[in-house]
Amino acid sequence: IVQQPWIGLLLDGHKTLEIRGTRCNKLKGETIYLALSGGGGVILGAVKFVACHGPLSRAEYGARADGHCVAGDALPYGASTYAWEVCSPVRFREPVSFVHKPGVVVWAKKE
Numbered sequence: 139i140v141q142q143p144w145i146g147l148l149l150d151g152h153k154t155l156e157i158r159g160t161r162c163n164k165l166k167g168e169t170i171y172l173a174l175s176g177g178g179g180v181i182l183g184a185v186k187f188v189a190c191h192g193p194l195s196r197a198e199y200g201a202r203a204d205g206h207c208v209a210g211d212a213l214p215y216g217a218s219t220y221a222w223e224v225c226s227p228v229r230f231r232e233p234v235s236f237v238h239k240p241g242v243v244v245w246a247k248k249e
Contacts, residue, residue: 150229156206168186181230
């Protein structure tokens with residue numbers, strides 16, 4: 139579940155790192171579907187998971203700015219800042235509906 143403008147940047151391939159406060163344990167090559175935060179339960183596309191980097195230092199975060207599209211070296215999640223590397227973005231022609239259950243903020247299952 140990703141907010142704008144980040145979901146658009148991921149799906150356009152401009153953003154290759156999603157910054158989060160937790161480690162991602164997906165397998166390399168696994169598909170991650172991207173749902174729009176506050177979008178009423180719609181999946182806009184998908185990316186392939188590459189790797190989880192971190193926790194990042196300020197220097198590492200700053201050096202990866204081109205990938206996460208945020209200038210500066212201030213860690214958004216402090217000592218628990220991770221970069222989820224993704225590739226191969228696919229934007230769906232039409233959004234796919236899913237039920238966004240209350241309290242779900244990172245992973246949601248399409249049922």
